[in-house]
Amino acid sequence: MTDGDNVSSDQVIAELVEMGFEFSAILEAIEAVGPSKNNAVEYILNRPCEDGKALSSSPRCSANSRITLGKRPMHSSLSGQARQSRITDHLQHSGIFKERKTNDLSVASASRSKVVRSVKEEEAPSASKYPSEVPMFPVCKTQQPEVGSDWEQRANNLLHKHFGYSSMKDFQKEALNAWIANNDSLVLAATGSGKSLCFQIPALLSGKVVVVISPLISLMHDQCLKLARHGISACFLGSGQPDSTVEKKAMNGIYEIVYVCPETVLRLIKPLQTLAENRGIALFAIDEVHCVSKWGHDFRPDYRRLSVLRKNFCTSRLKFLKLNIPLMALTATATFRVQDDILESLCMSKETKIVFTSFYRPNLRFSVKHSQTSSPSSYEKDFCELIETYANKRTCGKKKHDMVATNAEDAYETSSNSANCSTSDTENRSPSYECISGASYRDRRNHEITSMKRNTLNACNGRQLSVEYLEDDFDSLQYVNDLDVSCGEFFGRSPVNECAIYDPSTVVNPPTKSEERLQLLHCPLEQGPTIIYVPTRKETLSIAKFLQGYGIRADAYNAKLPKSHLRRVHMEFHENALQVVVATIAFGMGIDKLNVRRIIHYGWPQSLEAYYQEAGRAGRDGKLADCILYANLSKVPTLLPSQRSEEQTKHAYQMLADCFRYGMNTSHCRSKILVEYFGEEFYHEKCLLCDICINGSPELQNLRVEVDIFLQVVAAQDGHNLDSYEVVNYRDAVSRSIWRPNIRMVVGKIREQFPKYATSDQLWWRGLARILEGKGYIKEGDDKANVQIKYPSLTKEGWELLRSGMDQSFFTHPEADMLLSMNTEKSYSSFSEWGKGWADPEIRCQRLERRRADRKTRKARNRKATKSFQNLNTVRGRLAAKLSKAN
Numbered sequence: 001m002t003d004g005d006n007v008s009s010d011q012v013i014a015e016l017v018e019m020g021f022e023f024s025a026i027l028e029a030i031e032a033v034g035p036s037k038n039n040a041v042e043y044i045l046n047r048p049c050e051d052g053k054a055l056s057s058s059p060r061c062s063a064n065s066r067i068t069l070g071k072r073p074m075h076s077s078l079s080g081q082a083r084q085s086r087i088t089d090h091l092q093h094s095g096i097f098k099e100r101k102t103n104d105l106s107v108a109s110a111s112r113s114k115v116v117r118s119v120k121e122e123e124a125p126s127a128s129k130y131p132s133e134v135p136m137f138p139v140c141k142t143q144q145p146e147v148g149s150d151w152e153q154r155a156n157n158l159l160h161k162h163f164g165y166s167s168m169k170d171f172q173k174e175a176l177n178a179w180i181a182n183n184d185s186l187v188l189a190a191t192g193s194g195k196s197l198c199f200q201i202p203a204l205l206s207g208k209v210v211v212v213i214s215p216l217i218s219l220m221h222d223q224c225l226k227l228a229r230h231g232i233s234a235c236f237l238g239s240g241q242p243d244s245t246v247e248k249k250a251m252n253g254i255y256e257i258v259y260v261c262p263e264t265v266l267r268l269i270k271p272l273q274t275l276a277e278n279r280g281i282a283l284f285a286i287d288e289v290h291c292v293s294k295w296g297h298d299f300r301p302d303y304r305r306l307s308v309l310r311k312n313f314c315t316s317r318l319k320f321l322k323l324n325i326p327l328m329a330l331t332a333t334a335t336f337r338v339q340d341d342i343l344e345s346l347c348m349s350k351e352t353k354i355v356f357t358s359f360y361r362p363n364l365r366f367s368v369k370h371s372q373t374s375s376p377s378s379y380e381k382d383f384c385e386l387i388e389t390y391a392n393k394r395t396c397g398k399k400k401h402d403m404v405a406t407n408a409e410d411a412y413e414t415s416s417n418s419a420n421c422s423t424s425d426t427e428n429r430s431p432s433y434e435c436i437s438g439a440s441y442r443d444r445r446n447h448e449i450t451s452m453k454r455n456t457l458n459a460c461n462g463r464q465l466s467v468e469y470l471e472d473d474f475d476s477l478q479y480v481n482d483l484d485v486s487c488g489e490f491f492g493r494s495p496v497n498e499c500a501i502y503d504p505s506t507v508v509n510p511p512t513k514s515e516e517r518l519q520l521l522h523c524p525l526e527q528g529p530t531i532i533y534v535p536t537r538k539e540t541l542s543i544a545k546f547l548q549g550y551g552i553r554a555d556a557y558n559a560k561l562p563k564s565h566l567r568r569v570h571m572e573f574h575e576n577a578l579q580v581v582v583a584t585i586a587f588g589m590g591i592d593k594l595n596v597r598r599i600i601h602y603g604w605p606q607s608l609e610a611y612y613q614e615a616g617r618a619g620r621d622g623k624l625a626d627c628i629l630y631a632n633l634s635k636v637p638t639l640l641p642s643q644r645s646e647e648q649t650k651h652a653y654q655m656l657a658d659c660f661r662y663g664m665n666t667s668h669c670r671s672k673i674l675v676e677y678f679g680e681e682f683y684h685e686k687c688l689l690c691d692i693c694i695n696g697s698p699e700l701q702n703l704r705v706e707v708d709i710f711l712q713v714v715a716a717q718d719g720h721n722l723d724s725y726e727v728v729n730y731r732d733a734v735s736r737s738i739w740r741p742n743i744r745m746v747v748g749k750i751r752e753q754f755p756k757y758a759t760s761d762q763l764w765w766r767g768l769a770r771i772l773e774g775k776g777y778i779k780e781g782d783d784k785a786n787v788q789i790k791y792p793s794l795t796k797e798g799w800e801l802l803r804s805g806m807d808q809s810f811f812t813h814p815e816a817d818m819l820l821s822m823n824t825e826k827s828y829s830s831f832s833e834w835g836k837g838w839a840d841p842e843i844r845c846q847r848l849e850r851r852r853a854d855r856k857t858r859k860a861r862n863r864k865a866t867k868s869f870q871n872l873n874t875v876r877g878r879l880a881a882k883l884s885k886a887n
């Protein structure tokens, strides 16, 4: 760069920082001589320090000084206002930057602290590009700075100063201990437990840069914004069009924390090596590290390539390093298998410290409810309570707003238009973050609704839906760019005032003792936003629209909506302008909003990892929060389409099956199941809050007779002749090669052979089969993985049970589908009761008649309510609709 009048102060500052001068000295020089690099260099080199030496050779800058723990090198001690970027700033980064330059200089000057230079000039890198007459950027031997015994005290002081918290949590201390010992670490801790601090504090303590690999722009943005509020400078580099200014500054060590998406970090290996050589890299933190594993729920192939970090930042590759730069991997959802995969894939050291704290979230109230989850009529039933909560106790079920979707076609059209509408809406918005008042929000929303409606009418005139859109209705976390910015920088504001915003006293520590947990039982659910997770993009739109129809401030979030819309939803959610966000899995990972009161899953999640991760967005203030799963308990869930290898498919089925079992469970505390799923021992007897703990389990039933019949039939169908029951072995009648007795056939045979069970329900037997499989009496006879056992075959234990005779009882709690079949269809509560009266032809006749009539009415009702909806639920249906429209 040549000096010229049109050169901005910030450019000069950046260049001088790059050359290794201290911030304070640079700023002082620029104040004195103006934004001229040469003059500033001359000024710095010649002007004496307070102690009489030139700044360039002051003890602070001298070769002998070292970066020491606790010494903050950059913009940390900020007084007064600071230049804090927001997304909108970054969009117009250069313009604003220039505009503010002169005015903000003094602010910047006050807000930036010193660059610590720590190395002898003769130690400077020989291949340096910097001119020899200016001090070189310091070379930090990238080993951990000498650790004083008081590091913990200093860390606590920094914690208090920046975040307002009194002390670190135990697991945070452990993670820091591992870092200080230059060990790799794998931090496994519950959602919302404070994992971020484990990698943020090292930046403050060491004066080096912490590089954080994070999967989503929205997540990086949230964290940077928060850090800036706490007086810590940070930036994020996504994978979109890079902003060379921010990237260059990041690689020059301007920011204390640099968030990078995995794709970008692979591109930046060389500049990062230079950064390690100059300012130094304290640590590579890999957040949401479960994305590394194919056996996790959010596999991201680029995460897998992060092994380059170990290979390129170790002593054998970088001669100036004395020790490898440590890796810190963090997640809230990793099973043992995923943990092993992480350690191996990232080439983490054999001495990796596993920092482990409980996954248990004691203030989350888990429950499961049965719902069709597929039509507006189920929305009305299921969201009644939500509507009452948010819409000032309007009566649910009364005539709805004329806006409410009545059929899927409308929902589809509107969804597309909603996206369009949102685009224009957000494009017209002022580029700053304003907090939207209730009234203005309502006005805007009404406007949106009206224009959506208008667009819907217009759209009817020949607008066609693309097949690709129809088939591609599921979100995955394959892509990092979920917002319309690809990078951003955030300079820390003074944390003093911000402590009031993040008042730690409002953050209640999660109760662990049972008396404390019992108190939660009597707490009412406080006000706060809700996130509804749905499997498909289409449902985000239709449910959001449904809720808007009741005057609720709700909006949709899915990866296919315009990014400007997504950014607006993020912002409004954080500013409490939205009451409900209806989202696919694209929303939420790592979101740290304290007061989310409800997480509703509307439809089966694909795994318990995903479920727990998403549910973990609730109640981060430690107060009571609801996590409700609405699922169709009468249907076995299916895998959402995704490209998987055969092995991955098998594993995905296994994960879905675990999730299905969680939903079907009627006898075990839900928190216990979730926590134990991750391999942790649950030390409490129960959580006291979940639906099972509150409502209790259904009565134990002795199903010995039914079990025996079931096993007999399975055995007989499998080719074994047993004569204790009159089971016909009709395997002989069918060719052996194609014969596979499936559960339907088993039930069919039972109905045929045992009059007592002639009208028994598939659902009930399916439940029993699952229980038997869980206890190891039967196993899947098919090679393929299934969510629910399809082709039962007896195990050794099953044979033993069968031979043990009827003396042995078989007590069990009926599971959710069994209860459902008993409650909805018949008045009996167990088979023994149900059997009564069947011998009487009159009663039998009446019952069958009633059952037929019930079925007829139900079918007719369902057909009417969901005719077009169902059509549009299948690709074939949607294509048919499209064709009929075209004709």
Ligand SMILES: Nc1ncnc2c1ncn2[C@@H]1O[C@H](COP(=O)(O)OP(=O)(O)OP(=O)(O)O)[C@@H](O)[C@H]1O
Residues within 6 Å of the ligand: 163, 165, 166, 167, 168, 169, 172, 189, 190, 191, 192, 193, 194, 195, 196, 197, 331, 332, 504, 507, 589, 590, 591, 592, 616, 620
């Ligand atoms: N030592 C502490 N004392 C009190 N509060 C803390 C402490 N450490 C962190 N917190 C607070 O805990 C909250 C959650 O932190 P953070 O976002 O780091 O959670 P997380 O473990 O990363 O969760 P997730 O798995 O969802 O990403 C934040 O609001 C944070 O300020």
Ligand SMILES: [Mg+2]
Residues within 6 Å of the ligand: 195, 196, 287, 590
């Ligand atoms: Mg986190």
